[in-house]
Amino acid sequence: MKIFDKLFKKPPRNTKPALTLDGFYPWYTQFGTNIYASDVVQQALKCIVDEMKKLNPTHVRYMGNDPVPDTESTIQRVLEQPNDLMTTSEFIEKITWLLLLNYNAFIIPQYYTWIDDKTGAERRRYEALYPIKPTQVEFIEDESGALFVHFYFLNGYDTTVRYSDVIHLRYNYSVNEYMGGDLMGQPNHEALLGTLQLNYDLLQGVAKAMKASYAVNGIVKYNTLIDDGTVERNLQELERKLQNSESGFLPLDLKAEFTPLERKTSIVDQNTLKFIDEKILRNWGVPLAILTGDYTKEQYEAFYQKTLEPLAIAYSQAFTKGLFTPRERSFGNRIEFYPKELIFMTVTQTLEMINILSPTGALFENEKRVALGLRPLPELEGKRYMSLNWIDAENAAQYQTGEKVNVDVVDENKTVSEV
16 A cells, blocks of 8 residues: 555665674564453453543643643644544554554654754654554664664565654563563463463363253153163154154153253352453453443542553653654653543542632633533633632732732633633
8 A cells, every 4th residue: 555655664774683681683573462362361451452542642842840732733633643544542442452462562653854944953744653563573773873673564565664763662571672571572471371271171161061961851761671772762762752842742651751850050160260350350450340340430540550551651651752852852742641531530529620620720611511521612612710719829928918919910700811
């Protein structure tokens, strides 16, 4: 497809393998996904992915400690429409699946550069963000020591990208210098596979027990002495009667007596199966209550802080590093993945939040309506109210002693936007 043509680039000349402290050649094969065959693993990962899709990636500039959204930047536009194939939620869903299954996810930004005439700095105009799924990854460096990543794909294509231009997300980043996962840059699911095999064996045993319990329905006792040939003929006749008895009644003569067997299926106890499920879910930090959807606010908050928040922080830092030059980062440019839609609050708690923030003018009127599930109103667009019972902390002493304070007088009937 032509939309991918700009992604495939030739490697620079005179390259060599990048150095590693452990002496291994930095060539990694992507990546095992055999655990995905387990329905419990699929459900656990889907819980994480579905929540991560709710994140809102935003380009902000920090003015001191105050993040100011930059809604006009090309980066913000590309975050809202990553590429021609994906919406923002689909883009986040894609990279999260890749990350959790492979412990590594790579995203290649497509951009154009030019030199600012005033500052002489390099500027970038971003066009798209493409998550990729390479089959092999090789880290190389040129003569100047600049690090590159050579990607190989299943269809035979390959491309080389400067590592500083790649958004690289790593999960369980530990013993390998470049990749998440184990020493070879791959997911190490050996312990998990043992638990999955145990779970599979238990379920197979349950299935076999249920089949066995229905294999024999009863015993036919013949009240006469008969030879083997007669027994065989009688069994065939009994099976024929069972198959033809549409009414559910079995016709037998006086010589035969049918005794039904009571069906008792011995199934693995519920606590054992629950223990196995929770043991699998612990690998991903997903409580059983989250999986079933029967969770409390406290359980969701624990799930967010333990599992989702570390991923959101990793996404923010990886995107900031990959999309901004060091000079741009020095001016406070960041990518923040805001979790507003993930915050689970009751109506009472939402009202408390509104009551706390409203006096400071931190909420627009339509934001209050949306927080309560009400649709925004056109007549409230851009309106924001605040209390007059507040004063700048730096002027508090002067205000109390009656000294003149250089503050603007605010009419109670005017909104903050009108002052």
